[in-house]
Amino acid sequence: MPGLLLDTLNGKRGAQVPLWLMRQAGRYLPEYRALRAEKGGFLAMAYDSEAACEISLQPIDRFGFDGAILFSDILIVPHALGQHLEFLAGEGPKLSPPLVDAALDALTCDRSRYDPIYETVRRCRQRLPDDVTMLGFAGSPWTVATYMVAGEGSRDQHDARAMAYRDPAKLDAILDAIVGETIEYLSGQIDAGAEAVQLFDSWSGSLAPDEFERLVIAPNARIVAALRARHPDTPVIGFPKGAGEKLPAYARETGVQAVGVDETIDPNWAARELPAGMPVQGNFDPLLLLAGSDRLEHRVRLILEAFADRPHVFNLGHGIDRRTPIEHVDRLIATVRSFKG
Numbered sequence: 001m002p003g004l005l006l007d008t009l010n011g012k013r014g015a016q017v018p019l020w021l022m023r024q025a026g027r028y029l030p031e032y033r034a035l036r037a038e039k040g041g042f043l044a045m046a047y048d049s050e051a052a053c054e055i056s057l058q059p060i061d062r063f064g065f066d067g068a069i070l071f072s073d074i075l076i077v078p079h080a081l082g083q084h085l086e087f088l089a090g091e092g093p094k095l096s097p098p099l100v101d102a103a104l105d106a107l108t109c110d111r112s113r114y115d116p117i118y119e120t121v122r123r124c125r126q127r128l129p130d131d132v133t134m135l136g137f138a139g140s141p142w143t144v145a146t147y148m149v150a151g152e153g154s155r156d157q158h159d160a161r162a163m164a165y166r167d168p169a170k171l172d173a174i175l176d177a178i179v180g181e182t183i184e185y186l187s188g189q190i191d192a193g194a195e196a197v198q199l200f201d202s203w204s205g206s207l208a209p210d211e212f213e214r215l216v217i218a219p220n221a222r223i224v225a226a227l228r229a230r231h232p233d234t235p236v237i238g239f240p241k242g243a244g245e246k247l248p249a250y251a252r253e254t255g256v257q258a259v260g261v262d263e264t265i266d267p268n269w270a271a272r273e274l275p276a277g278m279p280v281q282g283n284f285d286p287l288l289l290l291a292g293s294d295r296l297e298h299r300v301r302l303i304l305e306a307f308a309d310r311p312h313v314f315n316l317g318h319g320i321d322r323r324t325p326i327e328h329v330d331r332l333i334a335t336v337r338s339f340k341g
Contacts, residue, residue: 002195003131005066008311009196009235009258009279017304017312019336020067020135021329023319024059028326031058042087046072049119056124060132062326063333067133067196068124070189072117074139074200077181078148080114082107091152098151100159104174114185118192125193136194138186140201140240141178141219148174157206164211171215179219183226190231198237198260199223202318204250205242212246217253224255237281241318248273263287263317267306279311284332290321292328300335 005018026032032055036045045051055071075093079085083095125134150159163171186197204216224236239260240250251259251274261270261282274280288299304314314336
C-alpha cells in the first residue's frame with residue numbers, strides 16, 4: 001500500500017504533509033557515529049550493504065520519517081566510470097585522474113560498483129514498513145561533472161565552467177557519459193526496490209542562464225525521459241539547488257514529477273510560479289534547524305501555509321548540518337505533524 005510520501009509525489013494532497021530530511025542518515029546521529037567508528041571510512045560503509053542499510057534505517061527507527069533515503073554518495077557514478085575515488089579526512093572527496101587534464105576515454109567503466117548499492121536498496125525495502133517510501137538518488141550530470149573535471153569539490157566550479165566555454169565538446173562528452181550511467185544506475189535502484197528517486201544538482205546555481213539550460217535542464221530531461229519510459233510509475237524529484245528564478249523553467253522542461261526548493265527561495269513565490277499541481281519539496285533552512293531558535297515553529301508554519309494548495313513534501317532546503325541537535329529535529333517533526341492548515 002503506497003505511503004503518504006509516495007502518494008504526495010504522485011500528485012495527491014492529503015490532510016497530513018509527509019516529511020523527510022536530506023542527509024537524515026548521517027553524522028548528527030549518535031548511532032551513525034558509533035557505527036562509523038566500528039566500520040571505518042565513509043566509502044567503505046557506502047559499499048557495505050549491511051552497514052549502509054542500517055544507516056539508512058536509523059532515522060526511520062528514531063524519528064518515523066515518511067521516507068528512507070539510500071545511504072550512499074553522488075560520486076558512485078564517476079567511480080563506476082573509472083575514476084579512483086577516496087574520501088580524505090578534513091579534505092572531502094578526491095577523484096583521479098581529474099578530467100581537466102585527463103581523457104574520458106582513458107577510463108575503464110566498471111558497473112559492478114553499483115551492485116552493493118542495489119543490495120542496500122533491496123535490504124532496506126525488505127525491512128521498511130510498507131507505508132514508508134524507499135528513496136534512491138543520484139547526482140545530476142552537471143554537479144557530478146564538476147567533481148570529475150576538477151577531481152574535487154570547489155567553491156565556484158571554476159574548472160568545469162571554464163571547460164564549458166573553452167572546450168564545450170569535451171564537457172558534452174563527459175555529460176553524455178554521466179547521463180548514460182545515471183540512467184542505468186537509477187534504473188537499477190528502482191529495480192531493487194526504490195519507489196522514488198531524486199536527482200541532486202547541488203551546483204546548478206553557479207551557471208549563467210544559457211549554460212543552465214544546456215548543462216542542467218537538457219541532461220536532466222534526458223534522464224527523466226529514459227526513466228519514465230522504463231519505470232512510468234516511479235516519481236523523479238529534481239533538486240536544482242541555487243536555481244533561483246530559473247526554477248520554473250527547470251520544473252517545466254526537465255519532466256520531473258516533483259521539484260525540490262532550496263532555502264533561498266521565497267515559498268510564496270515558488271507556489272505562484274511553479275506549474276500548477278506540481279508536488280513541491282522543501283524548503284526549511286538547515287541552519288535554522290541547527291540554531292533551533294524561537295523562529296523554528298514560525299518558519300515551519302510559513303512554509304506549510306505557502307504550499308497549502310498543492311502537494312507538498314516538507315524537507316530542508318539542503319542537507320542537515322552534522323552539528324544539529326537531536327532535540328531540534330524532534331521540534332521540527334512535532335511542529336510539522338501538529339499543523340492544521
